[in-house]
Amino acid sequence: MTEKDDFDLRNFMPFLLNLAAEQSSLGFQRTYKNRYGMLRTEWRVLFHLGNYGEMTAKEIGERAVMHKTKISRAVAKLSQRRYLTRTRDEHDRRSERLTLTPAGLVVYRELRQEAEAYETQLGKQFTAGEVVLLRMMLRRLAGLD
Amino acid sequence: MTEKDDFDLRNFMPFLLNLAAEQSSLGFQRTYKNRYGMLRTEWRVLFHLGNYGEMTAKEIGERAVMHKTKISRAVAKLSQRRYLTRTRDEHDRRSERLTLTPAGLVVYRELRQEAEAYETQLGKQFTAGEVVLLRMMLRRLAGLD
DNA sequence: GAATAATAGTTGATTTTGTAACTAACAAGA
DNA sequence: TCTTGTTAGTTACAAAATCAACTATTATTC
Numbered sequence A, B: 001m002t003e004k005d006d007f008d009l010r011n012f013m014p015f016l017l018n019l020a021a022e023q024s025s026l027g028f029q030r031t032y033k034n035r036y037g038m039l040r041t042e043w044r045v046l047f048h049l050g051n052y053g054e055m056t057a058k059e060i061g062e063r064a065v066m067h068k069t070k071i072s073r074a075v076a077k078l079s080q081r082r083y084l085t086r087t088r089d090e091h092d093r094r095s096e097r098l099t100l101t102p103a104g105l106v107v108y109r110e111l112r113q114e115a116e117a118y119e120t121q122l123g124k125q126f127t128a129g130e131v132v133l134l135r136m137m138l139r140r141l142a143g144l145d
Numbered sequence C: 001g002a003a004t005a006a007t008a009g010t011t012g013a014t015t016t017t018g019t020a021a022c023t024a025a026c027a028a029g030a
Numbered sequence D: 001t002c003t004t005g006t007t008a009g010t011t012a013c014a015a016a017a018t019c020a021a022c023t024a025t026t027a028t029t030c
Helices: A013-035 A040-052 A057-064 A068-080 A102-123 A128-142 B013-035 B040-052 B057-064 B068-080 B102-123 B128-142
Strands: A084-088 A096-100 B084-088 B096-100
Touching (some): A013 B013, A040 A096, A068 A084, A128 B013, B040 B057, B040 B068, B040 B102, B057 B096
16 A cells, blocks of 8 residues: 655645745735834734733734734833833732823724735635625634624 | 724734644654654645645645745655655656655555544544634635635 | 742743855956 | 856744742632
């Protein structure tokens, strides 16, 4: 019995997913990186705060599935740029409640608009039904839902 | 006219794709990283050589969509572990023809089997038709085809 | 209410990646 | 042939991610 040889790396899901993720991130990266000098970790934190309102670092970490050290450093940078403020939670003084400043909110809104436009652009490659299905599958693979 | 607020980060393609890619890579990563002490760049190079036979670094870079520095370092490590041999191409002495050693081939076969099993596992979450469609869409997003 | 364990977040050391500059070899045109 | 340009691959340095250890605070247990 000979070894089967129909394995194609380019069909291997983890490979394909990583490649698709990388490629589809490039365009948007140009916006937040080149134009706003931000890292991926930073816009993700910014987006969470803009999107869901006041949160703690821990909550962001859970939603964004990001390690706490990444969050800590992203928060530090955003705070330094006066995009967010940190206030100790008086019920649990270990954690801080993070909120966007007006300046942070402005940047969030600008970036969100870019994100929406970018998303629309990406979607043009597919039918509406395909996009829905794709999202559904990705969410399942991502372990969301 | 008020700002629309139906933007959900968890539906944003670059975000979802990255998350799905990360999550779906974790299981396989445990195999090549913990059990074989390899990096993602290294198994990718190994897989290309095992899959397509003798190649140059440049060819691998094109197929795998990896930067030449990553390849260079991965090749150095694999060579150091005696998983591959490098021989100067006499027609173009700038490049080297890379080939797996018997030891490298063994590891490739083991890892490929793991990859196939892992892929099957991942696929169980979807119907066969969904998998085909998902691959198709990912390839398009990845800029392949 | 001490003592111990657990949690939120930070910091430092190490590893990995990204960027740019570099070497060596080939290619093309004058 | 000599200059200029291009390409394959490496190396050095900077940026970023990972991992472990740490501080401060809260929760638990005896």
